[in-house]
Amino acid sequence: MTPAARIAAAIEILDAWREGTPVEKVLTNWARRSRFAGSKDRAAVRDHVFEALRNLNSFAALGGGESGRAIMIGALRNQGQDVDDYFTGEGHAPTPLTEAEQTAGIAEHVVDLPAWILPQMQGSLGEDFSAIEQAMRQRAPLFLRVNQARTTRDKVIAALAREDITAIAHDLSETALEVTENPRRFAASAVYRDGLAEIQDAASQAVSDLIPIEGPVLDFCAGGGGKSLALAARGAKVTAHDISEARMRDIPERARRAGVRVDIKSLPALKKAPKFATVFADAPCSGAGSWRRDPEGKWRLTEEQLQKTLTTQAEVMRTAAGLVMPGGILAYATCSLLEAENDAQSSGFLADHPGWSEVSRHHFTPLQGGDGFFLAVLRKP
Numbered sequence: 001m002t003p004a005a006r007i008a009a010a011i012e013i014l015d016a017w018r019e020g021t022p023v024e025k026v027l028t029n030w031a032r033r034s035r036f037a038g039s040k041d042r043a044a045v046r047d048h049v050f051e052a053l054r055n056l057n058s059f060a061a062l063g064g065g066e067s068g069r070a071i072m073i074g075a076l077r078n079q080g081q082d083v084d085d086y087f088t089g090e091g092h093a094p095t096p097l098t099e100a101e102q103t104a105g106i107a108e109h110v111v112d113l114p115a116w117i118l119p120q121m122q123g124s125l126g127e128d129f130s131a132i133e134q135a136m137r138q139r140a141p142l143f144l145r146v147n148q149a150r151t152t153r154d155k156v157i158a159a160l161a162r163e164d165i166t167a168i169a170h171d172l173s174e175t176a177l178e179v180t181e182n183p184r185r186f187a188a189s190a191v192y193r194d195g196l197a198e199i200q201d202a203a204s205q206a207v208s209d210l211i212p213i214e215g216p217v218l219d220f221c222a223g224g225g226g227k228s229l230a231l232a233a234r235g236a237k238v239t240a241h242d243i244s245e246a247r248m249r250d251i252p253e254r255a256r257r258a259g260v261r262v263d264i265k266s267l268p269a270l271k272k273a274p275k276f277a278t279v280f281a282d283a284p285c286s287g288a289g290s291w292r293r294d295p296e297g298k299w300r301l302t303e304e305q306l307q308k309t310l311t312t313q314a315e316v317m318r319t320a321a322g323l324v325m326p327g328g329i330l331a332y333a334t335c336s337l338l339e340a341e342n343d344a345q346s347s348g349f350l351a352d353h354p355g356w357s358e359v360s361r362h363h364f365t366p367l368q369g370g371d372g373f374f375l376a377v378l379r380k381p
Contacts, residue, residue, distance in 0.1 A: 001041040004086045004093030010048035014068030053295035064104025124339040135366040140292035142183035145200040146175045149233040173205035195257035203370030215277025225251035232260035275325035285334035289372020337372040346376035355381035
């Protein structure tokens with residue numbers, strides 16, 4: 001595919017997405033129809049689409065409209081490209097710009113967030129809002145977690161280099177690496193295959209580092225098990241649970257590859273089991289801290305969904321607290337930047353549970369390199 005044909009494909013995908021189809025489904029359908037597109041073409045088109053979703057409002061402003069065509073015009077203008085070089089109408093390129101399109105668009109600053117959530121984000125982030133909003137327009141780096149149960153960070157850096165993958169240490173965690181060259185090769189690397197490193201955001205690793213290990217640990221909202229594996233690699237005896245068993249289906253294989261053990265239990269089994277020294281609840285959230293990776297999420301989220309999520313978070317904290325042994329730890333986390341999901345939930349729990357005390361609170365934002373995360377460490381009386 002030519003660069004112009006890739007732009008045309010991105011326009012088609014964005015238009016389908018704007019009609020309501022999830023972006024991953026649109027990308028999959030396009031790839032199935034477009035057998036002529038090679039792996040580099042598919043990756044390039046995907047990059048165009050996700051960059052557009054991260055910068056939807058500003059690209060629309062630069063392009064003078066909300067259609068896929070206008071958004072990609074804005075994307076090229078944002079890059080300082082000559083749009084006419086791509087919109088030629090030749091081959092599979094988009095048709096030339098109309099006279100109106102030649103003059104449409106404004107270059108003034110536009111915030112790339114839904115209008116309804118803007119006040120909450122500004123109130124939550126304060127003077128850091130503008131810098132964080134700008135950072136979230138950029139693609140997130142690929143971070144790896146070195147499996148400290150098997151190897152060291154320096155050894156993984158050297159092993160990746162032998163496969164032409166460049167990685168450097170990141171200061172958010174002693175296990176974190178940032179891949180700076182050839183990130184797409186990691187999934188096929190021996191380092192991944194042999195369980196020496198896993199993909200995991202650096203701030204997510206920092207959260208795992210901060211969870212106290214004072215005895216058996218329950219990862220109450222385990223999902224795919226990334227933090228379960230990180231805790232197990234630290235030497236913790238880990239049990240994983242998630243309301244969706246399907247989300248945990250890969251944990252046994254991931255644990256086997258990493259050389260660690262993670263037990264999986266249902267909620268009825270947990271209620272019959274002994275209490276845990278630490279219960280970690282990485283609660284369902286808006287995902288506002290990870291919108292660089294999932295930019296569709298910020299446009300999909302609604303006020304109603306956020307309110308339901310807040311209710312769910314409070315329920316998760318109450319249920320998780322009942323599984324903590326006396327004197328034990330409840331670690332509450334989200335990958336959100338919103339105060340309502342973070343400090344307000346932690347403070348509300350403490351107000352409703354006399355005797356519980358706060359050990360620490362931690363906030364991470366994209367300004368530190370990783371995703372946005374929150375962690376509150378609370379102790380049971």
